Amino acid sequence: MSGITVEKVRKTFGSFEALKSVSLEVKPEEFTVLLGASGCGKSTLLRIIAGLETESSGVIKIGDRQVNGVAPRDRRIAMVFQNYAVFPHMTVFENIGFGLRMKKAPEDQVKRQVEKAATLMHIEQQLPKYSGQLSGGQRQRVAVARALAVEPEVLLMDEPLSNLDALLRMEMRAELKGLLAESKTTTIYVTHDQVEAMSLADRIAVMHQGEIVQYDVPTRVYHEPATMFVGGFLGNPPMNFLHLDAAGKVGGVQFTRPATGSAEAILGVRPEDIEIVDENSGDALQAKVGVVELLGANSQVTTTVDGQVVRVTARPDITARHGDTLWLKPTVERIGWYDKHSGHRQVA
Ligand code: ATP
Numbered sequence: 001m002s003g004i005t006v007e008k009v010r011k012t013f014g015s016f017e018a019l020k021s022v023s024l025e026v027k028p029e030e031f032t033v034l035l036g037a038s039g040c041g042k043s044t045l046l047r048i049i050a051g052l053e054t055e056s057s058g059v060i061k062i063g064d065r066q067v068n069g070v071a072p073r074d075r076r077i078a079m080v081f082q083n084y085a086v087f088p089h090m091t092v093f094e095n096i097g098f099g100l101r102m103k104k105a106p107e108d109q110v111k112r113q114v115e116k117a118a119t120l121m122h123i124e125q126q127l128p129k130y131s132g133q134l135s136g137g138q139r140q141r142v143a144v145a146r147a148l149a150v151e152p153e154v155l156l157m158d159e160p161l162s163n164l165d166a167l168l169r170m171e172m173r174a175e176l177k178g179l180l181a182e183s184k185t186t187t188i189y190v191t192h193d194q195v196e197a198m199s200l201a202d203r204i205a206v207m208h209q210g211e212i213v214q215y216d217v218p219t220r221v222y223h224e225p226a227t228m229f230v231g232g233f234l235g236n237p238p239m240n241f242l243h244l245d246a247a248g249k250v251g252g253v254q255f256t257r258p259a260t261g262s263a264e265a266i267l268g269v270r271p272e273d274i275e276i277v278d279e280n281s282g283d284a285l286q287a288k289v290g291v292v293e294l295l296g297a298n299s300q301v302t303t304t305v306d307g308q309v310v311r312v313t314a315r316p317d318i319t320a321r322h323g324d325t326l327w328l329k330p331t332v333e334r335i336g337w338y339d340k341h342s343g344h345r346q347v348a
């Protein structure tokens with residue numbers, strides 16, 4: 001299998017810069033997710049890799065081969081889109097074999113590769129059926145099998161699950177992960193759904209306003225977000241950010257910022273990395289309870305500390321009420337420091 005290399009790719013639409021010098025290296029067999037809010041440029045980047053859109057400058061390589069200017073059909077890629085257009089009047093076999101027949105592959109090869117892709121997607125029993133008779137999840141599998149049947153070096157997927165209802169989407173997400181791990185195809189997958197990204201990716205490239213702001217394994221993107229934007233974009237509720245006073249205190253607790261960082265660094269901590277303790281043990285922040293929401297497996301407590309909002313994920317049986325005082329103890333190893341001006345994480 002081939003890797004994918006994107007080097008300093010820019011894309012402008014008139015005076016609008018949709019991609020600002022984006023570089024990305026996807027290793028062979030790796031599953032990379034492009035994650036970001038609507039309009040950040042993820043589909044544009046995917047379409048440029050596919051050859052459906054032309055870059056303004058920069059280099060795209062699939063394996064060792066530079067593919068700038070190469071037509072999509074000659075890039076050895078396959079794509080699955082949100083509107084995956086499985087043809088209802090064709091059988092599953094015909095749908096999966098569609099790309100191969102377009103390429104005028106010999107019939108014995110079509111048969112072999114269709115059966116292989118169908119088996120990989122666990123739909124080999126459905127091959128004689130008409131696609132119109134299938135469920136949404138089965139049709140989705142047909143779309144992925146159709147892409148895999150051409151045995152692409154690279155699989156590009158743009159929000160392929162977003163047309164499915166919530167439950168099916170969750171099932172397909174888990175299944176897709178297993179199925180694509182078996183196929184070993186190098187994959188780039190576009191989504192705005194952070195849960196999908198965390199679940200599927202070997203590495204997540206978080207995009208913001210035409211740039212990749214962090215490219216790393218999911219645990220690191222989640223626990224050590226490179227910027228305040230990433231910390232706020234991932235996590236539900238997002239990471240808390242606290243400004244310290246001139247003496248380095250907040251909520252009555254003195255903090256020591258990393259020696260190498262700026263003197264005005266902002267403290268970042270995730271809601272689940274804060275413990276609620278009964279009384280002030282000296283290292284706990286004094287907080288006022290705003291609302292307590294029971295969310296089933298846990299409760300979410302919204303508090304204020306020196307007038308700043310701090311959300312805490314707490315046990316479901318917490319008895320605190322609006323107006324109560326609580327003591328919050330952030331897990332020291334989980335605290336990150338962020339530059340007030342650039343928003344970048346500072347290395348301790
Ligand atoms: P979404 O999830 O909504 O599809 P995205 O992150 O995939 O968002 P892109 O589709 O890549 O975003 O678009 C990035 C930006 O480029 C957007 O601001 C969009 O309006 C702009 N854009 C995309 N295609 C064109 C085009 N053909 N002409 C002008 N502007 C475009």
